[in-house]
Structures are given as structure tokens and as C-alpha cells.
Amino acid sequence: MxxxxxxxxxxxxxxxxxxxxxxxxxxxxxGFRPGxxxxxxxxxxxxRFTATWNGATIFDMEMSPAIAANPFVSFFAVASESGTxxxxxxxxxxxxxxxxxxxxxx
Amino acid sequence: xxxxxxxxxxxAIVVLPFGTASATPEAMAxxxxxxxxxxxxxxxxxxxxxxxxxxxxxxxPLVVSVESPMTASDHVKSIHxxxxxNPQPNVFSxxxxxxxxxxxxxxxxxLGDSQKIVAIAETSDGRFWSASADVIVTLAACLEEAT
Numbered sequence: 001m002x003x004x005x006x007x008x009x010x011x012x013x014x015x016x017x018x019x020x021x022x023x024x025x026x027x028x029x030x031g032f033r034p035g036x037x038x039x040x041x042x043x044x045x046x047x048r049f050t051a052t053w054n055g056a057t058i059f060d061m062e063m064s065p066a067i068a069a070n071p072f073v074s075f076f077a078v079a080s081e082s083g084t085x086x087x088x089x090x091x092x093x094x095x096x097x098x099x100x101x102x103x104x105x106x
Numbered sequence: 107x108x109x110x111x112x113x114x115x116x117x118a119i120v121v122l123p124f125g126t127a128s129a130t131p132e133a134m135a136x137x138x139x140x141x142x143x144x145x146x147x148x149x150x151x152x153x154x155x156x157x158x159x160x161x162x163x164x165x166x167p168l169v170v171s172v173e174s175p176m177t178a179s180d181h182v183k184s185i186h187x188x189x190x191x192n193p194q195p196n197v198f199s200x201x202x203x204x205x206x207x208x209x210x211x212x213x214x215x216x217l218g219d220s221q222k223i224v225a226i227a228e229t230s231d232g233r234f235w236s237a238s239a240d241v242i243v244t245l246a247a248c249l250e251e252a253t
Contacts, residue, residue, distance in 0.1 A: 017207035017208050021212075028216075030193070030216070032193045053205070056205075058203070058205045058206065059200065059201075059202070059206065060200065060201040061198055061199070061200040061201075061211070062198060062199045062200070063198050064194055064196040064197055064198060065192075065193070065194060065216070066189060066192050066194065066196070066197040066198075066215050066216050066217075067197070067198060067213060067214070067215055067216070068164060068165040068166070068213075068214040068215055068216050068247075069164070069165070069216075071213065071214070072212070072213055072214050073211070073212070073213050074210075074211070074212035074213070075200075075206065075210070075211050075212075076206050076207050076208040076210055077205055077206055077207060078204075078205055078206070078207040080205070
């Protein structure tokens, strides 16, 4: 199972902008590199990273092989109401990982 | 051939590759056209932050931020990053909306060679803004042995 590290504030003041950082363990194999046997290693990347706040999409990013291994993404969101931020990574070879973090807005 | 002409000739050969290396590869221009269509791209409002000298091209921190109030009437709709000399010109494309509050994205990318990176942002009025950065990569990504 993939390892995910998410950094987001647990508590935020209403209306402030919070930063959400997400890191996931993944090789991001480009599909351009030869392996030890001289054959090209097939591509295996994360193609898409999306984030939702209480179900509504707040961030949507399409990735390419040029994203470094173990993709790190940071983005911002306005803290409007308490709830869960859902993060979802999808990619080659049926890769799907979901993670949730709760943010309390006061 | 006398000595003077020989020296002038070698100087010309040495200088030539530098002239051609700065030309924008067509692949990147084509990838940018695919995003912007026929619209004009204005330089400005976008800040592209990455180290000018990169020791290891397989993990390069990159931050793109766009000057924008991020209101319903004036916000950044998308940010795209392109490169010149990796095997493929696209790096990432992200969609934003006023809920982001701040049009800033940070990530880490791979760079296969010293090259030019271009970031393009589309604002809600349909205009495109860009920034570019030239970077020098001493150890390229893709060269490390696969295990």
C-alpha cells in the first residue's frame, strides 16, 4: 500500500487561506529509461491528483513523467467551513490512493 | 591555411552550438499552442521560482505563483508548466478556482538537461500570462541506473 504524508492545519480561522501539502510514495517511472537488461522499463506514473473539500473539487492537477519520483504537491484553499479534505491520486496500472484529513474551521 | 585563419575557424566552430541551443524547440511551442490556441500570451503576473543551478535534475523544487485577487470575477483558471528538453514537453497542468484563495502551486520536477522552463496561467477573463526561467542542470535525471 502506498504511503502518504499530508500536512494541513487541524484548525483554521474562517476565511483564512490554508496551505495543504501532500507527498506520496511512488516511483514515477518515465517509460524512457532502460532497465538492467537493456529493455525500456514500462511507464508507471501518477496521472492525476485531485483534492476536494466536503466533496467539492478544490484542486485538480494532471501530472506527466516530468514530475519527480514520490510526487510532492502544495496548494492553497480558503477555509470556509469545517469538514474533510479528500485527496486522490490515480495513475497507471490501476493506481488509486485516497486520503482524508479533517480541518476544523472556527 | 595559415595560423590566423585556422584560429578564426576553430573559434567559429566552438561558438556555434551555443547559438542553436537557445532556440525554442518546436515540441514545447506546439504543446503551448495546444493549451492557449490562437490567444496571445503576455509575459508577466506569473512568478516561476526554481533554483538557477541544479545539482541533481531528478528532484527539482518548483513553485509557480500568479498575482491574482482570486475572486469570482477575477481569478486564475489554470496553470501549466512546460519544458524544452525532457522527452515530453508537458510537466503539469492544474485547474484552480476562487476557492483556492491564492494561485500558488509547489511541486518537484525532473529535468533531463539544462533548459528553459515556461509557466503559463489562464485568468478568468480568458487571457494568458507567462513566465520563463533558464536553469543549468549538472546531473540530469534519466541518467541514473535503474535498479
